[in-house]
Amino acid sequence: MTKAKAYLSPANPTPKIQKCRCGEPVLVGWNADMCAISVTLDVYPLTAAGEVCALRQGLSTYRIKNGRLKLRDQYTIPGHPPSHQNIVVRTHQCTLFVESAHRLSKLPSKPKVYESAVLPF
Numbered sequence: 001m002t003k004a005k006a007y008l009s010p011a012n013p014t015p016k017i018q019k020c021r022c023g024e025p026v027l028v029g030w031n032a033d034m035c036a037i038s039v040t041l042d043v044y045p046l047t048a049a050g051e052v053c054a055l056r057q058g059l060s061t062y063r064i065k066n067g068r069l070k071l072r073d074q075y076t077i078p079g080h081p082p083s084h085q086n087i088v089v090r091t092h093q094c095t096l097f098v099e100s101a102h103r104l105s106k107l108p109s110k111p112k113v114y115e116s117a118v119l120p121f
């Protein structure tokens with residue numbers, strides 16, 4: 001028995017990772033506010049400088065929260081810069097790739113916590 005492929009639909013609005021015709025991975029989802037507009041986004045979370053660069057290039061940015069995409073605008077951008085708690089991605093455009101300096105770095109790994117009462121030294 002094969003599992004049915006989950007297609008993007010308003011009934012299933014969770015964004016999906018797909019491959020663009022240019023070969024880059026993209027995130028395809030619905031604009032949660034309007035939900036009738038399909039958006040194609042880069043998969044790389046942006047830094048604050050990356051969001052400014054994207055906006056200057058005329059690309060919209062979206063916040064990903066609880067599996068939904070929300071367009072960022074003049075009301076939601078000020079005071080809420082991109083961070084690990086506020087993941088922001090930009091609209092995908094095949095000829096414009098996200099520079100590595102504008103990609104949000106991974107969080108450093110947490111130090112190991114020893115749960116036993118015996119100290120490790």
Ligand SMILES: [Zn+2]
Nearest residue numbers: 020021022094
């Ligand atoms: Zn592309």
